[in-house]
Amino acid sequence: MKLIVGLRNPGSDYEGTRHNVGFEVLTRVLERKSEKLGRAPLKVNGQVAKTGRGDDRVFYFASNRYMNDSGASVRAAALYYKITAEEILVIHDDIDLPFGRLRLQVAGGSGGHNGIRSVEKALGTKEFSRLKFGVGRPPGSVDPAEFVLKPFTKSERGEVELMIETAADVVELWPEEPARAQEMASLFGSEA
Numbered sequence: 133m134k135l136i137v138g139l140r141n142p143g144s145d146y147e148g149t150r151h152n153v154g155f156e157v158l159t160r161v162l163e164r165k166s167e168k169l170g171r172a173p174l175k176v177n178g179q180v181a182k183t184g185r186g187d188d189r190v191f192y193f194a195s196n197r198y199m200n201d202s203g204a205s206v207r208a209a210a211l212y213y214k215i216t217a218e219e220i221l222v223i224h225d226d227i228d229l230p231f232g233r234l235r236l237q238v239a240g241g242s243g244g245h246n247g248i249r250s251v252e253k254a255l256g257t258k259e260f261s262r263l264k265f266g267v268g269r270p271p272g273s274v275d276p277a278e279f280v281l282k283p284f285t286k287s288e289r290g291e292v293e294l295m296i297e298t299a300a301d302v303v304e305l306w307p308e309e310p311a312r313a314q315e316m317a318s319l320f321g322s323e324a
Contacts, residue, residue, distance in 0.1 A: 134190045134307045135215045136161070137206055139224040139247045141199050141281075150267040151280040153292070154223035155194055157265065160300040162192055169194060176208045190307050191215070199247040203254030210255065220260040221306055222251055223299065227276055231268030232291055234299055236261065236306070236317040244276075261310070263302060263317065265295065295320070 138158025139151075146152050162168060162181055169179035169192065178195045191213050195205035210220060228243055229235055239258045242249040252258050270279035284292050298320045305313040 133187055133213065133215050133219060135193060135206075135210055135213060135220045136190060136303060136306075137193045137195075137209075137220065137222045137251075139199055139202060139222060140194055142194075142196050146281070148283040149281050150225050150227075150284060151199060153225045153265045153267065153296070154263075157223045157263070157296055157299040157303060158192055158194060160296050161303050164300065164304070167192070172209065173212055176212050177205045178209060180209065189213075200250055202247050203250030203252070206251050207254040217255045217257045217260045220255075221263060221303065222248065222260060223263045223303065224248060224265065225267045225280060226264035227267055227269055227280065229264050229266030230321075231266050231288070232295065232321040233266035234295065234302065234317040234320045235264040235266070236302060236310075236314040237264070238262075238310075261306070263299060263306075265299060266321070 136158065138155040140155035141151060165183055167181045167183060169181050172178045172180040177197060178193055181192045183190050193209045195202035197205050224245060224247055226243060238261050242252060248262065270276050302313045302317045305316060
C-alpha cells in the first residue's frame with residue numbers, strides 16, 4: 133500500500149499559490165481517476181481518497197493543518213492505514229529547484245521547507261519519497277516565506293499547468309515503477 137500526500141495550506145486564501153502546488157498535483161491525479169478527496173477519519177485530521185484493493189491500495193491525502201504543522205496528520209494517516217515511511221510520497225513546492233523543473237528523490241534533507249521538516253520530525257525519519265516542484269527563487273529581496281504564499285503570475289501559469297500534468301504522470305507511475313517515475317521527473321524541463 134502507498135500513501136501520496138499533497139502538501140498545502142488549507143483554505144481559499146491559499147488556492148493557486150506556489151506553496152499549494154503539491155495539493156494541485158494531487159487533485160489533478162484524482163480528477164484523472166474520477167475521484168475526490170473526502171473526509172478522513174477524525175483522528176487523521178485531513179482529507180483522503182483511495183484507489184485499488186488490498187495490498188494494491190493507494191491512499192491520497194491532504195492535511196487539514198497548516199503546512200508547517202502537517203507532519204502530525206501525515207503520521208496519523210500512515211499509522212491509521214498501516215503504511216511505512218518508505219511507502220510515502222510527499223508532493224511539494226521547492227524554491228531551490230529552478231522554475232519549470234521536477235525532481236523525485238528518496239530521503240534527503242528538508243532544504244529549509246517547513247512542511248517537509250514537519251513530516252520528517254513526525255515520522256522520525258527522512259526515508260520517504262518527495263516529488264519536488266520547482267517554483268524558482270524569489271526575485272530581489274522578496275522574503276521566501278512571502279513569495280511562496282503568492283500565486284503564480286499569469287505568464288507562469290501556462291507552464292505551471294504543463295508541470296502539473298507531468299507531475300501527475302510521475303505520481304501515477306510511482307506506486308508501481310518508482311525508478312521510471314524518478315527518470316520521468318528528471319527529464320522534465322531538462323532541455324531548458
